[in-house]
Amino acid sequence: MDLIAQLAKEIFADQSPGGTPSAGSRPASGPGISDYPTDAQEIAPPVHPAAPVASSPTIQPVESASGGHAASSEEAYPFGEPRCYRNDDQSSGKNAGGSSSSAALPYTSTALPDSDFYFLRGNEVSGLSSLPSVPSRAGHGAALSAFDVESIRADFPALQQKMNGKPLIFLDNAATTQKPQAVIDATSQFYSRDNANIHRAAYELAERATRAFEGAREKVKNFIGAADAKEIVFLRGTTEAINLVAQSYGRKNIGAGDEILITTIEHHANIVPWQILAEQTGAVLRVAPVNDRGELILDQFASLLSGRTKLVSVGHVANSLGTINPIEQIIAISHAYGVPVLVDAAQSTPHMPVNVTALDVDFLVFSGHKVFGPTGIGALYGKSALLEAMPPWQGGGHMIRNVTFAKTTYQNAPEKFEAGTPDIAGAVGLGAAVDYLQNIGLAPIAAYEHELLAYATEALQSIKGLRLIGTAANKASVLSLVIAGHEPEKIAEHLDQQGIAARAGHHCAQPALRRFGVEKTVRASLAFYNTKQEVDVLARALHQLKKA
């Protein structure tokens, strides 16, 4: 770590205010990969699932108005548009949307005995008892039993239902996640009590709605460790956020012959926007390869960086394989070449601590619905200096400073990128979701899921003909698999009959799957409300398939 810090210090001596190295800092020929630590132990990722509580710096909430704009800020709002916070509300951090997170629940009490799991009680086990048993697996347990998953499950109404007569086992968390009651309540309370359009009215209800919305921005800022709420742009989700960066930052800074570097295992949302940009500008998309386990080959990634590279855009966790990319190293190496980095954190933010300040990442994007919040809302984090230098990408209300037919001037970030009425209730729900996650703690969640994934990986070993696609040493959440002689869709249908919701398909990552010679897999993706008993049911169902 010291080596990188020292290297970065030297190279970024003339760094621009936003932390992005200026063009002048680009080394004539970049350092070879051997100049960087490659051992994951050497650069201990603060986000490794097994990591203890992140060593990231604690970012104190800014004392001034949340959302970064005091109601009196004439400079940002020359026309008196926003009426954000009353001073007496700022310190509490509470929003009027009533995001009632289930704080102070005993999430780390002792686990219940196996027989107490709801789906093993009484008659509810019908149909499962005929399934062959999976050999018991020793060696998994510390984090699994320290985490009170039953209390957590009680917070999720959707998990309490049956599918095809069996208790629902929701294993499609990489696609979307279920919502805790706190999120449902926050959203519904917003509509039943606080609904008004934001920023533009003088009456009390609008002020309350604005407070709720900007309060959510502050919560998201704290969730990802940003320095300032102005660095958080509310958008529809990861896809829209990457498109914004491509069309705003990209159109301004990336031209013919310039290169954008991604990896083989990206979600389509981190491929297609760059292809569109490349078609528009003549830029070139470069793709860093992965090895047979689905791990980024770091020296080949580094060798693809050059004076032509203008942006690196990588997924933190690959949705089709579960690979955790070494983003600390990716960012350090890219910065050494003066190249800014976008991290697609859609699949990491639900599972592990992520801190943009510790990472020194330039852009980071994620979706509300994958962090147990509502659909239709997500966030783009961008370093202030980068966001301020970027042109708007959509025009309309709220993003303007002054409109005449001759010329329109724009607000600063984030308003500049939030044209029109946003998903206000969605933002409030997202605020409640990140409160909920932080009350449990992302580090305990990561530790629990890490053991659950190890347990599940082992459980699947004994299934004949099963091949796991994606066997990286650092993995999160995802079990992507094919079974010889069985179509993925048929496997998913069979699982559905057992109440198990798992996905079959290409998972919006066709190039990633094709790297492994498959078009489709069955993907079981875990969240912190899943249990090892559910994993056992999955394994039994797959064993049963063998006999079909």
Ligand SMILES: Cc1ncc(COP(=O)(O)O)c(C=O)c1O
């Ligand atoms: C890694 C990754 N990136 C981007 C996306 C797109 O997210 P959204 O559909 O919420 O915009 C997903 C969704 O599965 C994803 O897994």
